[in-house]
Amino acid sequence: MRIIFMGSPDFAVPTLQALVDAAHEVVCVYTQPPRPGGRRGKELTKTAVHQRASDLGIEVRHPKSLKSAEEQEAFAALEADVAVVAAYGLILPQPILDAPRHGCLNVHASILPHWRGAAPIHRSIMAGDTVTGITIMQMEAGLDTGPMLATARTPIEDKTTGELTEELAEIGAQLMVGTLIDLEMLHPLAQDDSEATYASKIDKAEARIDWDRPASGVVRHIHGLSPFPGAWFELDGVRVKILRAEAADGSGMPGEVLDDRLTIACEESAIRPVELQRAGKPKMDLDTFLRGNVVAKGTVLA
Template sequence: MRIIFMGSPDFAVPTLQALIDAAHEVVCVYTQPPRPGGRRGKELTQTPVHQRASDLGIDVRHPKSLKSAEEQEAFAAFDADVAVVAAYGLILPQAILDAPAHGCLNVHASILPRWRGAAPIHRAVMAGDPVTGVTIMQMEAGLDTGPMLATARTPIEDKTTGELTEELAEIGAQLMVGTLIDYGVLHPMAQDERQATYAAKIDKAEARIDWDRPAQEIVRHIHGLSPFPGAWFEMDGMRVKVLRAQVVPLPREGADLGQSKSDDQADRVPRLRGGSPGEVLDERLTIACKDGAIRPIELQRAGKPKMDLDTFLRGNAVAPGTVLG
């Protein structure tokens, strides 16, 4: 098929590559314009899709908008059979949606109609959904409202948004290739509007950890925002991101829990030691929450690479009783 591919971030790259590997003719790639980036934040940086398309020798266009008649005419001139869209980042006007002979197909990282919108993976993790997946959807003017052609599922378990994004990118790539093979015999299924939820874009203001929440919610919050923007707490004026964490039992005061107790000692087993939300309870950075406690597994200080807990504690001893902001 003659395909226009439209995508921008790393999530979209496997789909572009899969289309090429399946011997489709990708006549042009549309992506977001280069933006300031690099180590100094000033060099113009191409999107991952732009970089891969250039490596593959495919023509790349990166208009700031598709609303002008000139851009719409240029798009239609490619005479594409279909446009494949994966996390492109621009709203497609009706003239763009109508230009390819078979319309525009979208790789969406959720099981629609749940989590329409900009941040479906983040929101699924943060909400505690047991599964997520990918939907191939026929695009229309509404936000992720079009009829569905195919879906695939995967368990979330304790995966972070970063891990799920990589997994769903590969699932979506293969699902799109299969959908194009079967396109003529598939029966689009309308979405159930009663089941729709909205995945709002992540606001950086959400990233600060609220210790006055249940431990399991905090872990989901951390995993949902990992690696970007990264959930964080403040310690001695220093911002520390937590990229992975686990719920742990509350520690006991001065007890060797591996040692058996005689009957006359049983009444003297130390009680569980709680604390106010955000209080560090032991030297292993167990942190009290509204109910229970969590322990970070991977952390990152500003300007530093991520590190495991032991490495972090070697350079940042945190005394029990410290209250984290």
């Protein structure tokens, strides 16, 4: 098929690669514009999709908006059979949605209608869901409201957002390729709006760990925000992120360090960090962290 691909972060790269590997004609890639990055933000950094598309020799476009008639005409002039969208980052106006012969298909990282919106993986982990997955949906003007073409599921278990994102990216890539094979025969299924939940964008203000919660909720919070933005506490005035944790036995004042293994009391039971990161330092396991940071039993963490 003649395809326009629209995506930006690492999550989208496996889908782009899978389309190429399946011998589809990817005529153009749309992605977010390069952003300031590198040392002191003086270098422009291309998106992960931009870099992969360039490696593959595919034309790349990165408009700041698709609202102008000129951009919409340029998009339509590609005469695509379908547009495949994966975490692109821009709202698609109706003329864009209507331009490809089969419209625009989205790789969404949840089992719709649950977790529509910007942060479905983070929110599913933080909410304590046991299963998540990928939905391939036909895009329409509403936010992730379009009819569904295919779904695939996977258990969440104790995965972090980073780990689950990588897994779902690969699942989504293969599911999209399979969907395109059967596209002419599929019957779109409308979503039940009454069952919808919304995955709002992660606010950095959510990242501070609240020890006045049960240990299970604290662990989910930590895993849901790992690796970014990272759930944190303060130690001697310095932020320390916990990137992975496990439930532990123990009780005490919420935030109280219960032993020399950094077991920390919660509102109910306790947690123990497995992987941590001090501000400005690389991530490290608990033993490495404790060799350089003495946290006395009885310390109450903020």
